[in-house]
Amino acid sequence: MKRYLITGGAGFIGANFVKYLYEVEENPQVVVLDKLTYSGNLDNLADVADREGFTFVKGDICDPEAVESVMDGVSAVVNFAAEVAVDRSLNDKESFLKTDMIGVHVLLESVRNHADTVQRYIQISTDEVYGQILEGSFTEQSPLMPRNPYAASKAGGDRLAYSYFASYGLPVIITRASNNYGPWAYPEKVIPLFITNLAEGRDVPIFGDGSQIRDWLYVKDHCSAIYKLIHEGKNGEVYNVGGGQEITNLELTKEILRLTGADESRIRFVADRPGHDLRYSLNCEKLKSLGWQPEYDWKRGLKETTEWYLNHEDYWKPLKAKLDKRYITGFWNEKK
Numbered sequence: 001m002k003r004y005l006i007t008g009g010a011g012f013i014g015a016n017f018v019k020y021l022y023e024v025e026e027n028p029q030v031v032v033l034d035k036l037t038y039s040g041n042l043d044n045l046a047d048v049a050d051r052e053g054f055t056f057v058k059g060d061i062c063d064p065e066a067v068e069s070v071m072d073g074v075s076a077v078v079n080f081a082a083e084v085a086v087d088r089s090l091n092d093k094e095s096f097l098k099t100d101m102i103g104v105h106v107l108l109e110s111v112r113n114h115a116d117t118v119q120r121y122i123q124i125s126t127d128e129v130y131g132q133i134l135e136g137s138f139t140e141q142s143p144l145m146p147r148n149p150y151a152a153s154k155a156g157g158d159r160l161a162y163s164y165f166a167s168y169g170l171p172v173i174i175t176r177a178s179n180n181y182g183p184w185a186y187p188e189k190v191i192p193l194f195i196t197n198l199a200e201g202r203d204v205p206i207f208g209d210g211s212q213i214r215d216w217l218y219v220k221d222h223c224s225a226i227y228k229l230i231h232e233g234k235n236g237e238v239y240n241v242g243g244g245q246e247i248t249n250l251e252l253t254k255e256i257l258r259l260t261g262a263d264e265s266r267i268r269f270v271a272d273r274p275g276h277d278l279r280y281s282l283n284c285e286k287l288k289s290l291g292w293q294p295e296y297d298w299k300r301g302l303k304e305t306t307e308w309y310l311n312h313e314d315y316w317k318p319l320k321a322k323l324d325k326r327y328i329t330g331f332w333n334e335k336k
């Protein structure tokens, strides 16, 4: 690909993907379009900001002019831009519907206008569109049963992207990844939240009894999957991307306590959130048949991630200082 447009590239996974491009390609041309919402952060891109061929544009994917202004000559679009946090979607649904559905529509229309150059559009969806599964694993054919406003708006964007393949033949691929973790994540996400809470001498809040099961995916493994799909994926297809290692939130927490030298008295069980999915599990055979494998097992990934946060206080301390205390304590349903 000659030129990448990475929307939402100042966020956690987007910024890791931009860095990945610079690792695996000699001189990639990369344009990042990002609105810089609370979770977008130019510090995430500081390592690549001076690289040749890198351009950052502040803009909203819901704004057709902003999107058109960056689409010229683009050969691959990867759309990470989204409102993401489930807890936030319970309090503020509208911005989720806007960015995760209308924004996708604006991007797809612009790709239609540039169908002569754009060879690939990747819609980064999520495994949350399937809802929860108590036994077995979701395949790409499983029905979509989203159970919170975030997942429902992502499901809308996911299917809208597919419709542009079916209706207009656009080169669309959709990925549905499991929970990501790694460096440069906004500290409201559970893993950085817990590591940084412990580093600050706070407790860690666990929703319900902590028996919810998640399949954690190290962010670099997600990046390698997306890169493979840009080059080897099939148009109109959905691909699950999972780490293949399911653990309960309680197991995850205990490992973080161990890595930070804290004991279990630091755990606070707090009221569960509504519609909290009990278990996610993905069958990733379709992606593996292209030769992709996750490289990180969760203990190695968690160790590296914990060390990264403990060594990057300058990065997360200012972000955490601005974070709504309800997300830090886990009392999501309290009034501000």
Ligand code: NAD
Residues within 6 Å of the ligand: 007, 008, 009, 010, 011, 012, 013, 014, 033, 034, 035, 036, 037, 038, 039, 040, 041, 059, 060, 061, 062, 079, 080, 081, 082, 083, 084, 099, 103, 124, 125, 126, 127, 154, 176, 177, 178, 179, 180, 181, 185, 186
């Ligand atoms: P993030 O919140 O860290 O990053 C989102 C980025 O999008 C931010 O930089 C933000 O400024 C930008 N953005 C938000 N609204 C925008 C708009 N209207 N226009 C332009 N930019 C906008 O989120 P993340 O965890 O990096 O997630 C990225 C993508 O991956 C999302 O689409 C999410 O649904 C998907 N995903 C995330 C996970 C996960 O575990 N984090 C798992 C599966 C899929």
